[in-house]
Amino acid sequence: MTLAESWPNRHRRVTVTTSWDDGHKKDFRIAGLLEKYGLQGTFYVSPACRELDPESRLDPEGIASLGTRFEIGAHTFSHPDLTAIPHQEAVSEISRGAGFLENATGEKPLSFCYPYGRFNRDLARSLRGLGFHYARTVRQFKTSRSDPLAAGTTVHAYQHRTGLIRYLRAAGVSPGRAGRWLDWGAVAADLFDICLKNGGIFHLWGHSWEIDKYDDWDRLERVFAYISGRRQADYVINRDLGQLPRIRLLVASSYFPPKMGGLERYAFEMARGAARAEMQVDVITSGSSRKIEREQNEDGMIIHRLPVQFRIKDTPLSLRWFFDIRRLVRALDPDIVNVHMPVPFLADLAALATRGAPVIVTYHCGSMKGQGFALNSLIGLYERWVLPLALKKASRIICTSEHVRQNFLRRYLDKSTTIYPGVDLSVFTQRTGAPQEGSVVFVGDFRTGLKGIGYLREAVRMIPQATLHVVGRGAPVESPRTVYHGQLRGRELVARIQDSQMLVLPSDWPEAFGMVLLEAMACGVPVIGTGIGGIPEIIRDHEDGLLVPPGDARALADAISYIINNPDKAEELADRAYKKVVAAYRWEVNVKKYVAELAKVARMQPGKDTPA
Numbered sequence: 001m002t003l004a005e006s007w008p009n010r011h012r013r014v015t016v017t018t019s020w021d022d023g024h025k026k027d028f029r030i031a032g033l034l035e036k037y038g039l040q041g042t043f044y045v046s047p048a049c050r051e052l053d054p055e056s057r058l059d060p061e062g063i064a065s066l067g068t069r070f071e072i073g074a075h076t077f078s079h080p081d082l083t084a085i086p087h088q089e090a091v092s093e094i095s096r097g098a099g100f101l102e103n104a105t106g107e108k109p110l111s112f113c114y115p116y117g118r119f120n121r122d123l124a125r126s127l128r129g130l131g132f133h134y135a136r137t138v139r140q141f142k143t144s145r146s147d148p149l150a151a152g153t154t155v156h157a158y159q160h161r162t163g164l165i166r167y168l169r170a171a172g173v174s175p176g177r178a179g180r181w182l183d184w185g186a187v188a189a190d191l192f193d194i195c196l197k198n199g200g201i202f203h204l205w206g207h208s209w210e211i212d213k214y215d216d217w218d219r220l221e222r223v224f225a226y227i228s229g230r231r232q233a234d235y236v237i238n239r240d241l242g243q244l245p246r247i248r249l250l251v252a253s254s255y256f257p258p259k260m261g262g263l264e265r266y267a268f269e270m271a272r273g274a275a276r277a278e279m280q281v282d283v284i285t286s287g288s289s290r291k292i293e294r295e296q297n298e299d300g301m302i303i304h305r306l307p308v309q310f311r312i313k314d315t316p317l318s319l320r321w322f323f324d325i326r327r328l329v330r331a332l333d334p335d336i337v338n339v340h341m342p343v344p345f346l347a348d349l350a351a352l353a354t355r356g357a358p359v360i361v362t363y364h365c366g367s368m369k370g371q372g373f374a375l376n377s378l379i380g381l382y383e384r385w386v387l388p389l390a391l392k393k394a395s396r397i398i399c400t401s402e403h404v405r406q407n408f409l410r411r412y413l414d415k416s417t418t419i420y421p422g423v424d425l426s427v428f429t430q431r432t433g434a435p436q437e438g439s440v441v442f443v444g445d446f447r448t449g450l451k452g453i454g455y456l457r458e459a460v461r462m463i464p465q466a467t468l469h470v471v472g473r474g475a476p477v478e479s480p481r482t483v484y485h486g487q488l489r490g491r492e493l494v495a496r497i498q499d500s501q502m503l504v505l506p507s508d509w510p511e512a513f514g515m516v517l518l519e520a521m522a523c524g525v526p527v528i529g530t531g532i533g534g535i536p537e538i539i540r541d542h543e544d545g546l547l548v549p550p551g552d553a554r555a556l557a558d559a560i561s562y563i564i565n566n567p568d569k570a571e572e573l574a575d576r577a578y579k580k581v582v583a584a585y586r587w588e589v590n591v592k593k594y595v596a597e598l599a600k601v602a603r604m605q606p607g608k609d610t611p612a
């Protein structure tokens with residue numbers, strides 16, 4: 001089954017617009033009908049149009065009067081085929097026509113229509129340079145957004161003799177009803193029905209003089225009556241189609257700031273990047289109130305915090321979430337759902353409740369077993385039965401390290417990619433002063449013992465000049481030359497790292513990633529890590545840090561001594577590490593990759609740019 005086939009018939013919106021070319025006096029009759037039916041439209045006026053006799057052309061007063069009620073778009077000065085004349089001449093035709101209209105209406109036109117629909121890439125580029133947002137061609141049967149500077153239309157209000165097959169295909173009409181082709185009003189109604197069904201853009205265009213010549217006013221009025229007053233429709237001028245479509249992104253994450261761990265920070269930075277890239281971003285997360293709380297942050301994201309009924313260790317949970325999330329998904333009708341895993345439940349429910357919107361799973365670490373979570377057997381069941389449902393359903397999987405992607409998610413390599421977290425270089429700044437001689441800093445949660453703090457203490461005991469500074473949660477264990485600082489945040493944390501001669505991450509458990517390593521690298525502090533999990537992705541041994549085997553106190557002591565006794569070498573390692581962070585581990589860099597990934601998934605969706 002392809003994505004298009006799995007797409008359910010969701011209640012989608014139709015954008016309705018009309019446009020009327022050349023600037024004939026009969027345009028006023030069109031304007032009257034548009035007003036009668038509450039429709040919107042754009043009149044493309046060519047002030048000296050060679051197709052019209054001078055008497056029938058709109059004069060500046062007429063253009064100004066029409067311009068108070070509808071959009072006036074540019075259509076060149078004298079209506080030449082722009083592809084048949086030198087480019088420079090074409091540009092001056094466009095500018096002269098636009099200038100004439102601006103003088104008449106007092107407004108610079110932002111929409112353009114190519115005479116005879118003839119255009120090329122150079123013309124589109126020049127239009128962009130001249131400040132136009134939208135340019136229309138005469139291509140028919142389009143019901144989806146396309147290049148705003150080579151936009152198609154849906155129906156021409158004129159009885160064409162060619163295009164039958166394209167109409168049958170676009171409208172999904174059986175050949176037995178091909179007779180409808182003989183009535184452009186019926187063609188318009190069929191294509192409007194398709195838009196109602198699938199969502200999209202309905203763009204009717206024509207010439208007032210043509211309607212008049214073929215005595216089609218009644219037919220036009222019937223079409224106007226048919227397409228007007230629909231609750232599902234938005235009635236707009238052509239210029240409104242020049243905006244790129246806003247992608248609606250729904251993010252689900254068990255936690256979201258103000259609670260701040262690595263996962264929350266990542267989810268927040270990426271969501272904010274999407275919001276700043278003009279996407280509509282909604283976030284579902286857990287809250288502390290008894291009812292759903294909503295807030296809008298300064299970047300325009302809307303955060304929905306769901307009530308938590310109980311927690312299993314650190315995992316928030318509620319039996320009502322399935323209904324809450326299903327209702328939210330229905331109301332928000334997202335184009336993409338991005339769930340942050342594997343903290344169980346909330347993200348799984350969101351992934352399963354998406355009603356056909358593509359799912360992106362962001363996967364933060366390997367197995368949760370043995371990470372200090374209680375109920376390992378329950379986690380085991382979850383990882384075996386529930387998690388794969390979301391992973392299988394996912395259109396794309398984003399891993400936060402290559403280690404996770406290659407090991408824990410190797411079954412999904414073909415649809416996964418790695419996007420690293422970033423370091424905030426405005427917070428973690430390069431140190432300016434000299435560090436405390438022999439100071440070794442450890443930053444992390446050492447409640448579980450999995451961070452290898454035990455043999456780090458042992459290593460420090462072997463080196464008389466070394467002092468260990470421990471930052472983070474955990475029970476202090478008395479040890480010579482060891483200072484416990486508790487949890488530090490913000491400036492205090494940065495200052496502690498900057499003051500240290502080196503940072504050590506001695507994990508003997510395969511961590512997905514070592515954020516603290518990157519933070520120290522950003523501070524210009526040399527780092528030592530273990531060759532396990534995602535750590536070797538960050539540190540290249542003796543290139544931008546030192547790697548030691550996990551669990552080996554002697555090797556770790558040697559590495560610490562090396563940094564203490566070779567300050568010049570240590571400085572070189574720190575310099576190269578800093579350059580690496582700037583190039584590959586800034587939030588800006590990785591957020592950009594995330595936004596590109598979203599745009600790619602959005603393009604896979606029907607109704608976005610599948611030609612109709």
Ligand SMILES: [Zn+2]
Pocket residue numbers: 021022075079114115116
């Ligand atoms: Zn024209």
